[in-house]
Structure formats: structure tokens, C-alpha cells
Amino acid sequence: MDRIARWSRGVDTTCVLCKNVPENREHLFFECSYSLQLWKSLAKGIMGSSLTNSWLDIVSMATDGVMERRKRFCFRYAFHAAMYSLWRERNRVKHGERLTPVIVLKKLVNKEVSNKLSLLRHKGVKEMQDTIQVWFSTRG
Numbered sequence: 001m002d003r004i005a006r007w008s009r010g011v012d013t014t015c016v017l018c019k020n021v022p023e024n025r026e027h028l029f030f031e032c033s034y035s036l037q038l039w040k041s042l043a044k045g046i047m048g049s050s051l052t053n054s055w056l057d058i059v060s061m062a063t064d065g066v067m068e069r070r071k072r073f074c075f076r077y078a079f080h081a082a083m084y085s086l087w088r089e090r091n092r093v094k095h096g097e098r099l100t101p102v103i104v105l106k107k108l109v110n111k112e113v114s115n116k117l118s119l120l121r122h123k124g125v126k127e128m129q130d131t132i133q134v135w136f137s138t139r140g
């Protein structure tokens with residue numbers, strides 16, 4: 001939407017999640033108060049005191065190889081799940097549906113990640129047992 005706003009006048013570019021701030025990538029994923037609550041519930045246990053909601057920091061943490069391997073796997077999953085669900089939520093509201101309460105979305109997305117990891121384990125993906133243990137040990 002921040003790109004569209006540059007060439008299209010009269011488009012409402014206010015963030016539909018908080019209805020408070022102009023929407024752009026950095027805001028929608030993860031600076032928005034709504035998005036931040038989801039992100040914290042997914043990533044706080046993995047990142048601990050290095051929890052950040054800066055887009056650039058998150059992307060570099062997902063890719064730079066500093067984080068322990070299994071943790072990074074969980075982190076990437078959480079990252080994708082957060083982005084996917086926030087984008088989905090944004091588009092739902094844009095199409096006139098009511099915003100899902102963040103407490104509901106948190107439970108939903110955490111469950112989605114758990115289910116996906118379990119599915120990988122059942123498919124016999126190597127070392128998934130360890131990774132799942134990391135994931136569940138980081139769920140408060």
C-alpha cells in the first residue's frame with residue numbers, strides 16, 4: 001500500500017489492524033501494536049532478550065546463521081507464519097470482514113506452527129524431534 005499511495009490519490013492507506021498509523025511494510029509486519037502482540041507470542045520464547053520488531057533485524061537474524069540451527073528453524077517458521085497471517089488478516093479486513101481479536105489470532109497461529117512442525121516430523125524430516133522440542137520449550 002505504501003507503494004500504491006505514491007501514484008494513487010485518495011486511497012486510504014491507514015493500517016487496518018490498528019487504524020492509527022499509515023500502512024507500510026515495516027509497520028504492518030511487526031511495528032503495528034496488533035502485529036507486535038502476535039510476533040511477541042511467537043518469537044519471545046525463541047529470541048529472549050534479543051526480541052526485536054525491526055524488519056531488518058528480523059530478516060538478518062533469519063538468514064545470518066548466528067542463531068543455533070534448530071532455533072533458527074523455529075524462528076523462520078514463526079517469521080513466515082506471522083507474515084502470512086498478518087497479510088491474511090489485513091486482506092480480510094480490507095474485504096469488509098471483522099478483525100480477528102489478537103488473542104484469538106495468537107492461539108491460532110501458534111497452533112498452526114505446532115501442527116506444521118508435527119507434520120514434518122511425521123514425514124520423517126531429519127532432526128525434527130529436536131526442533132519440535134525447541135519449539136514447545138519456547139512456548140511460555
Ligand SMILES: [Zn+2]
Nearest residue numbers: 015017018032
Ligand atoms: Zn497498525
